[in-house]
Amino acid sequence: MKRTSRLRDLMSRPLPRPDLGFFWQLITAFTLITALVGGGMVLAGRAAFKRLDSFVHDRFSTAGLWADRLAGHHEESGSWEGVDALIADYPCGPGWAPWDEEWEMEYILAAADGTVISAANSDRLGHTLSRWEKKRTTPILVDGQQVGFLFLSPFAHIEVGSLPVLEQALRSFLIAGTAIATGSLIVGFVLSRGMSRPLVDLTRATRSVAAGDLSVRVPVRHQGEVRELTVAFNKMAAELARADALRRNMTADVAHELRTPLSVIQGKLEGVLDGVYPTTPEHLEPILEETELLSHLVEDLRLLALAEAGQLALEKHPMDVSDLLHDTQVNFGPQAADRGITLALDLPSELPKITADWRRISQVLGNLLTNALRHTPQGGCVTLSAAVVPPPAGEGGKSVMRVTVADTGIGIPPDDLPYIFERFWRGERSRSRAGGGTGLGLAIAKQLVEMHGGTIHVESTPGQGSKFWFTLPTRPKTSNY
Helix, strand or coil, rough: HHHHHHHHHHHHHCCCCCCCCCHHHHHHHHHHHHHHHHHHHHHHHHHHHHHHHHHHHHHHHCHHHHHHHHHHHHHHHHCCCCCCHHHHHHHHHHCCCCCCCCCCCCCCCCEECCCCEEECCHHHHCCCHHHHHHHHHHHEECEEEEEEEEEECCCCCCCCCCCEEHHHHHHHHHHHHHHHHHHHHHHHHHHHHHHHHHHHHHHHHHHHHCCCCCCCCCCCCCCCHHHHHHHHHHHHHHHHHHHHHHHHHHHHHHHHHHHHHHHHHHHHHHHHHHCCCCCCCCHHHHHHHHHHHHHHHHHHHHHEEEEEEEECCCCEEECCHHHHHHHHHHHHHHHHHHHHCEEEEEECCCCCEEEEEHHHHHHHHHHHHHHHHHCCCCCCCCCEEEEECCCCCCCCCCCCCEEEEECCCCCCCHHHHCCCCEEECCCCCCCCCCCCCCCCCHHHHHHHHHHHHCCEEEEEEEECCCEEEEECCCCCCCCCC
16 A cells, blocks of 8 residues: 555656756757748648649649550550650640640650650650659550550659759758758857856856855846846845945944943943942943943934834824924034034025924934034034925926035045945944944934935035935925825
8 A cells, every 4th residue: 555655646746847958948949940940841842842743743634645545556566666656646746735735745655664665855765764753654554454654744854863853842942941950050059059158157156146155246248138137136246245244344333332331331340349449429320321322222223123124103294394403403502512613504484394203303313413513623513404406307206305414524535425324334444432423323314314205415525524415205285284
């Protein structure tokens, strides 16, 4: 029973399909197409020649009259002696054509053994009928016995080499079909090779990427869709490499950001436990500050993770951007004054309302403004502004609200601009906290703006300052708000 069940399972399984590469698939396809076309040509040619030969045979069915007259001659004389005179005395003479005197008939008369004894073409005398000719002859019978062959055809005298014209034409047709098929296979091989080469390169590169080699790239040597596919693959590999580098950097950055506050907390607590530090506010406050810093870092990471996953809920309501900027100026005014920086506000007389989450947009402004104040020296100026701007030229859509934070600070090096909104990115290579916060503020600002359907940008010139701005969709005029 077990053996029968196992055999049944094996028989029920589908047969494995051969794993043919794209190159061999193309070769197979070209071969099948060539075989179908060549076979169709051969079959069509054979059918056409057969119909032509049948037509000729039927058209010249009066060969029966010849056969009867020739049979009578053989019966009377007992041989084929004088048959040429008989043919010459026929009403139309040699080459006669009872149906059309203007179309000369060609004939061949052969004895019972197939030897030609009379013919329109004297060169055939003494030769033997070919198999092709014997199939198309009319037998000459005397008392039921075959005494000769009569072959009538307008093509009988036309030969190429030793073959009748119809047979030679069919053979030429076959040779031409074979040549065409061979040429098609050669062209198909070349085309298949050219079409499969980029896919082979892409397959190898894909395997390398799957194995962890993100530096592999495919040469762009083709046109059309293959070129687009190659460019897209190279771009994907570059993005994967960049994302992998960011992931590695993020791991190192998180470890770096956590190490300092944890070291401070551990050192202070060990000192208190060992009796080195008394439990006074002076020694406990640094522990509390580092704990708050850790809480802030963890909260920023949580907020960024929720925003990137699209799981951060927004409470959107109609809001006035002018009121938001006024509140921001009031809240950050003392901090700017302590640094000796002018915090200016540049607003038009009227601005339309937008629908957004007040708290999150305020957080975006706070992050941008904190960053601007941190990198603007004493005596500098930070300007908050907002305006409605039309969509870019050539693009459809509605006008957007543009909010700008511009400073006269130290600026950002051009090499740093592409990474300014990345997590934990800070311009100083030392990664110290002396120059700023955790490095998550701009990344959070970017995510919050994009969740509102806007974009965020930066322009900067080293030594002259930076300008950050973000856009938000304006409310439709038909809104019920």
